[in-house]
Amino acid sequence: MINPLAQFALLLDADLMAAALQQHLPECQAGDWQVTGCEIQHPRYKTYRLAENRDRSFLSLVYHLRGRHPAETTAEQRILYARAYLGQRSQQAYTEAQANGETAIHLAELGMVGWRFPDDPAMPWLAELMDSRQIAELEQRPISTIEIVNYRPEIRCTARYRFAASETEPARVVYGKTYADERGRAVYTNLLTLQRQSVAAFVMPEALAYDAGHHTLWLEGLQGHMLTELDFTVGVAEKIPALAHALAAFHQVTPPPLLVITSQQQLKEWLKKADKLSHAYPTIQPALTGLFNELRQDCPEFEVLGLIHGDFHIDQLLVLADGRLALFDYDELAIGDPLQDLANFAADLYNYPYPVAVIDQLVQTLFTAYSAANHNQTDAQRFVWHLRGQLLTRAYRCFIQQKSAAPQRVADFIALALRPWPLAD
Missing domain, CATH: 3.10.450 (Nuclear Transport Factor 2; Chain: A,)
Structure with missing residues (x-):
């Protein structure tokens, strides 16, 4: 065929x-x-x-x-x-x-x-949330614009609502995150639990309410610049130490009841991804087999579990006016190895159009700063294991998302995962 x-x-x-x-x-x-x-x-x-x-x-x-x-x-x-x-x-x-x-x-x-849009087969209520008149009546104040921040059909839609200033209230920005299921309720509850704990970690957007009728989580808007807007070699590099220390503090927060993700579960998911990539790109099958064999052989014997963000990458971070970092998107909160978050962030950096040597230096700085914040108790080999698995995941995403030059990008990510990592020495 x-x-x-x-x-x-x-x-x-x-x-x-x-x-x-x-x-x-x-x-x-x-x-x-x-x-x-x-x-x-x-x-x-x-x-x-x-x-x-x-x-x-x-x-x-x-x-x-x-x-x-x-x-x-x-x-x-x-x-x-x-x-x-x-x-x-x-x-x-x-x-x-x-x-x-x-x-x-x-x-x-x-x-x-x-x-x-806004017709969606899994979110028929979305049209109501895009009606500025209904939103203005609900909030009892004029609304200037509704902007789509991220739309994932049949999964969720995040919109930015800009409310105009009135005689009694200043202008305001609120985010509405709408889901196809009841996931928003759990995210709301979990976010409230985290915000009650006073920690020197990331700033979190205030959870305002959960609207069960529209499956929508309402969040207070924060003002700042996305971390991705900064130049990697200067701006992002300067923020890496603060980012690593905030992440280490976040990992110390007492988690609410959450799904547990073990290393063995991750290994099974990586096997599925490697298997599909092997069938799609037979020429790199030997490399994929070698990578998975290494992942299986080096799988950590002992679990180190704690709160993890679950989707920690550079697009989730905002630099506020006072220099602090705000963290978004708490949909994937879980109990797992905290180094999964660190590796997820590191692997994502290789998606950006900078020389590998530049990203390598950022990853080294990230690991060193996180280890220092963790009293130098961070296991480099365990981090590299997670990093290799996350690079395999990036290769798989290139395939299913069919990004430009997907075959070459898949091969590059696999080669990157297979190379020797000095952090493991």
Whole structure:
């Protein structure tokens, strides 16, 4: 059978899709809107190992479209969530969506089923949260804008609500994080538990409320600059010691009841990722086999468990006006090895377009500062074990997200994970 990725290639090219959607979207065919640009976010490729199941593979992704009405000069942005299928499977998926009462569209020529934001098959209440009039009535104050910060279809949507100043109240920014399930309730409870403990760690956004009717967690906005906005060789490097000390303090917080993640569980997940990568890219199968054998051989014998953030990376950090660091996104809180957080942050740095030697130095500084904050009790070999596993995870993400030059990026991450790490000496 033809490689499914070859059939999905068009859908991952932003320029080609701008033209294709202009041709096939009903509102464009009717002359009511013109697509002038396209950006692709959150592509996820679902594949199957067995050849007989390969035709069930599908691609989901989000198109952020720029455009305008032909009779107007003002540009606007629209979001289209799409799932693309092989063969004639899009017709079946569209029929099922209609049967479920979903407001979907069928782009048969592209083999796609789409949902125009805020229509979402798993979050039908999202439209209400995007209605500025309803939000203004709820808060009893005028609202100036609603901005989409991050939209992951059928999972969650984070929006920034900017409330205008009034005679009695200053301007205010509030974030609404909406989920497809009840996860927001647990995140709200956990965040309150952490905020009650006075620690010299990261600043946390204040948890304001949880709206069960809309599955939404409301958070107070914080003002500052994202850490990713700083130059790595200067700004980020200067913040690494403070970041490491704050992370060490965070790991000392008494956790609420949370899911436990063991090293053996991680090893099983890494095996699944290595297995799928081996089938997708046979040329690097020997390297993947060697990497996993090392991970299995070096798996820590003793568990060192504590509170972990679970998704700790540079995009989660904000530099406040007073220089302190704020940490966001507490969805993945768990009990696990704290070095998992440190390794997650380190592995993510290699995603950025800086020379490996520059990132290596940042990782060395990070480890040294964290170890110092931990009374020099940090196990370098255990850190390297987690780091190698996290680099394998980055390779897998390149594959399922089909980022630009995915095969080469996958190979580069695997080679990086396999090289000798001086921290382990």
